[in-house]
Amino acid sequence: MGKWSPLVAVCLGAFMLLVDITIVTVALPDMAHDLNASFTGLQWVLDAYALALAALVLGSGSVADHIGRRRVYLIGLVVFAVASLACGVAPNVEILIIARIVQGVGGAAMLATTMALINVTYHGKDRAVALGLWGAVIGIAASAGPVLGGLFTEYVHWRGIFLVNLPISVIAIWMTMRAVGESKNPHASGVDLPGVVAFTASAGAITYGLIQAGEDGWGAAGTLGWLIAGAAALVVFVVIEIRSDHSMLDLALFRRPAFTVILLAALAMSFAAFAYGPFTSIWLQNVLHMKPLPAGLALLPMSVASFLVAGTVGRHLHSVAARLTVGFGLVVIGVGALLLHTGSSWVAVLPGLAVTGLGVGVTGQALPGAMMATVPPHRAGMASGALNTFRQLGFALGVAVLGTVVRGGSSFDNGLESSYVVAGVVGVVVGVIALLFLRSRDSVDQAKPQQVLGAEV
Known part of the structure; x- marks a missing residue:
């Protein structure tokens, strides 16, 4: 097979797992109708996948270092394909949610290994080309999700957004077996299974509590119980990581203010830019009565603006202080969310989405390099995994929190507008925090170019 076959095999998996974060957004109203799903059920269709990705990507990377990255990538592809089939034939929302969790398990295995496989397969100029093409695929995946979801939902069926993964997975598995070589980390420490379990329990319980708050209220015993359980599991996770000889997340890194801020x-x-997207899609279709494809296209301005920024000035952003790119980028994201409002036409959300996309283009490009500059080279893989974890966690928590806000409004329009305000405030506040506390003196300044690029997931 050709020189670029390993890259194609890796990019196929990366494209699928990232598209499936947002491809369901436009299909939610049809899913609700066919499966008789509640608003809470729809939130879990989104969050089940994102939480599995967030909770397992670091642990999957550790497993891959031990038993082989190619092997873990292949296992991830198989699990993802089987789970996609289960999603596509799910008879009710409960089965769909379980299948989405399993799909996230497979996605985490792929997400944890795609970059490492590229790094060990290509060298020199070929590596730079491979990373550039991989980055382009990531950008396209982020843009294509709502549009592809709209196409399948309107002209095929919402189940098609999952079933289409089957032939793509088969091709990716075949190419990986034929073209991708195996690699391990000979210096890898043990797998932090207790840490993975504690972190998963904490993230799941907190998210469940936040979603229940929208249904039962913040003072309900169930809501408080889940939130307290999540907090307790988080404490257990911290204790495990402090005592572990092979922790999945070195808590000593949090002593660096820049690491924590990033x-x-x-x-x-993820919270301020993407978490309100599913509810905006529901508004476009259920309130404005748009069809799925036009609704998906109405969400496209954010992705287009982000893609344009990344393609035009993205390569120059690494020479600008991270305090400015990350900080101002988040402020722009927040301002974009604050510009969003409902109305009688989809045009009402266009300016806000476009402005938000500009901020995403800047912040999304700046975060990987900023992260790599704050940690020593031997922690680059862990730092990259942590960055991916917090991105997915931001989306999952955002869907839970903003869903509660939407449900608390006097009408869907009113609740949606309130969610835009919450998202905007989060973006602006954290942007200001980055401007104030993200300092260049915290940088290690030992990051290699491929490590910087490799973190952009």
């Missing part, structure tokens, strides 16, 4: 910024970017 993770907070990654979480805030």
